[in-house]
Amino acid sequence: MxxxxxxxxxxxxxxxxxxxxxxxxxxxxxxxxxxxxxxxxxxxxxxxxxxxxxxxxxxxxxxxxxxxxxxxxxxxxxxxxxxxxxxxxxxxxxxxxxxxxxxxxxxxxxxxxxDPRTARAAAALAGNELRTAYALESVRLLARLGAPESVPVLVATLRRLLAGPGHYWPIARACVEGLGVLRDVRARPVLTAATGFPQLRETATTALARLPRP
Structure with missing residues (x-):
């Protein structure tokens, strides 16, 4: 065991x-x-x-x-x-x-x-606006899986959280960290926007530094 x-x-x-x-x-x-x-x-x-x-x-x-x-x-x-x-x-x-x-x-x-169904299930949970408060582990799992669904869902979720009114900073921070791990250039705009929030600035700056250079 x-x-x-x-x-x-x-x-x-x-x-x-x-x-x-x-x-x-x-x-x-x-x-x-x-x-x-x-x-x-x-x-x-x-x-x-x-x-x-x-x-x-x-x-x-x-x-x-x-x-x-x-x-x-x-x-x-x-x-x-x-x-x-x-x-x-x-x-x-x-x-x-x-x-x-x-x-x-x-x-x-x-x-x-x-299980091949995992990424789709995690994406559905991470993107569910009614369950955002409980989405932390779904977000982290998406980043860990690196599936085709991962980047689009993390980008969309982070964009929604930045728009508010409920920012759910731990969830937003997990999205930022996950996008930094995945190193996909599609995340650059939303990560750049995240640097405008004091709660996310340091994490978002680190994530941006991990993306491939333009």
Whole structure:
């Protein structure tokens, strides 16, 4: 088990302990956690006789009713780490989740999963004006993927944020950083505009310096 999944399970253990008194103990308490942790380890095994039943059990957590969010998160991330695309829909839901730690875990899992639908889903979430406050990880994932959708969506999102009235500076800054990483000359106009805002000036200047010279 790598450090990323180990940290996720450590956080889930604490949530399972808190949830034991409020939910179904078979699905939300420490016993549920122990099963998920065991399945997560087995899902990554190279031996099909061990891995397949564990992955099927994790996939059921994503479709059955009554499982808490932390359990769905663990199941989806463990499946993603094993390359199982049954995790995709749950991870996209979590990518735009209100709790940043879950969105961050989902972004990492989607990057590891490598599903070809990921860039389109991240682009849709990053460009959704009604969910801008929760778009940070979608923006970062687009920059990480470097997909055909990445630059147009980051440019459009940053342009919209600069126009206001809600600037959402952390999201705008992530767009600027992502465009600097992608080094696409199409970003020059909007990055130049971003230098006019004190909250973005330094980051935008650095991003501009990374673009190919005209």
């Amino acid at each position: 790598d450090d990323w999944l180990s940290a996720l399970l450590h956080r889930a253990r604490a949530e399972a302990s808190r949830g034991a008194a409020t939910g179904d103990p078979e699905r939300s308490g420490p016993r549920a956690y122990e099963r998920l942790a065991t399945w997560s380890v087995r899902a990554a095994a190279r031996e099909p006789r061990t891995a397949k039943p564990a992955r099927d059990a994790l996939a059921r957590v994503l479709t059955e009713q009554g499982h808490p969010v932390w359990a769905q998160e663990v199941a989806a991330c463990a499946l993603a780490g094993a390359g199982d695309r049954r995790a995709f829909e749950t991870l996209v839901f979590l990518l735009n989740y209100r709790e940043p730690v879950r969105a961050s875990a989902a972004a990492e899992a989607l990057a590891r999963l490598g």
